[in-house]
Amino acid sequence: MTATLAGSARDDRAAVDKAISLLVALGDRSSGESGVSALARRAQMSKSTAYRVLGMLERNGVVERVGTDYRLGERLHHLGKAVYAPGSESIRDVLLPYLADLYEASRETVHLAVLDGPHVVYLAKLYGHRPAPVPSRIGGRLPAYATAVGKVLLAYDYEAAERVLSQPLRSYSASTITDPDELSAELDGIRRTGVAFDNEEYQPGLACVAVPVLNRAGRAVAALSVAGRLGQIDTRRLSVHARRVAAAASQAAARGLARTA
Incomplete structure (x- = not known):
């Protein structure tokens, strides 16, 4: 038997x-x-x-x-839908046109992501013309504190940020922020400027800039980012395009997500 x-x-x-x-x-x-x-x-x-x-x-x-x-x-x-955070499908549907706008403005790899616990989940991705060491994939998860999209989302979610800051921060590269005080200070700066940067913090050779998509209450429901090879993209210049697209996306989110709530 x-x-x-x-x-x-x-x-x-x-x-x-x-x-x-x-x-x-x-x-x-x-x-x-x-x-x-x-x-x-x-x-x-x-x-x-x-x-x-x-x-x-x-x-x-x-x-x-x-x-x-x-x-x-x-x-x-x-x-496969179970991979995404709750409500992600409606967020993706509303914001996909703005991700396309960001791609047209940058011609680099762009992402739409949401926060799910200590991770970011990528809802959409459009590939740029130039190859870059971008580890993201649709439905994939990466540690929020080590990515531009994750940091911008943590900056607008105090409870999630506190949970992340209370845990050990693993190093993924020589540039990963693993000191809680340093990360907390960076999140404060992101709240003031409304933009987050990532210079090889998760993936060597990768640079990113991310901006939040805000609802009427000022909460970040998603983030948009532009990513490319370090030295080939100007994240400061791209932040101007990203902010403009995020402002329009935030207005659409306030309208569209209110209807689906």
């Missing part, structure tokens, strides 16, 4: 690993192929095993079949 249970556990673990490998293969947009043979090759399993696991995923709505090809299913999309 014990041996049977142990064997069953090993089989379940193997099945989960195979399912995840196939989902990762499906999510890899670098290859246009999504038939069983191609997916089995990328997931490094036999075609028969891939076909069986894909069938299980299809029955659960995580994968959909289109002819002889497969694609990620709608249920997986709905599950």
Whole structure:
């Protein structure tokens, strides 16, 4: 009996690993192929095993079949929404046009992010023309205190800032602010100026500038940022464009988010 249970556990673990490998293969947009043979090759399993696991995923709505090809299913999309902070979908819908405006003004990589606990969650990202060491991804999380978007959001959320300042601050690069007093002083400065900067604080070679999107009560509901390679972008100059876009975005947020509240 014990041996049977142990064997069953090993089989379940193997099945989960195979399912995840196939989902990762499906999510890899670098290859246009999504038939069983191609997916089995990328997931490094036999075609028969891939076909069986894909069938299980299809029955659960995580994968959909289109002819002889497969694609990620709608249920997986709905599950993915759980990654975002509450209310993020409406924030993204209202503010996406302003993220596009910021991109047009800068032509650099731009982000829309919200605060979720001690982290920032990236709701949208538009890539700039020049390659830059930007570690963000849509739905991804980074420590708020080590990013421009995170610092600007913490500056307008005293409770969240206090929680972050009360915990040890890990160093991600030689420039990460790990002293609570220094970080607190920087947040005070951000409240006065309405803009935050990041010079290699999370990622070496990366520079960012971020501004808050404020609601009618003056609370930051989101942040917009511009990021690029250090030495190639002028974050001070870009802060002028970012402030202008954020002012218009704040007015839209005050209108649009009030209707969806």
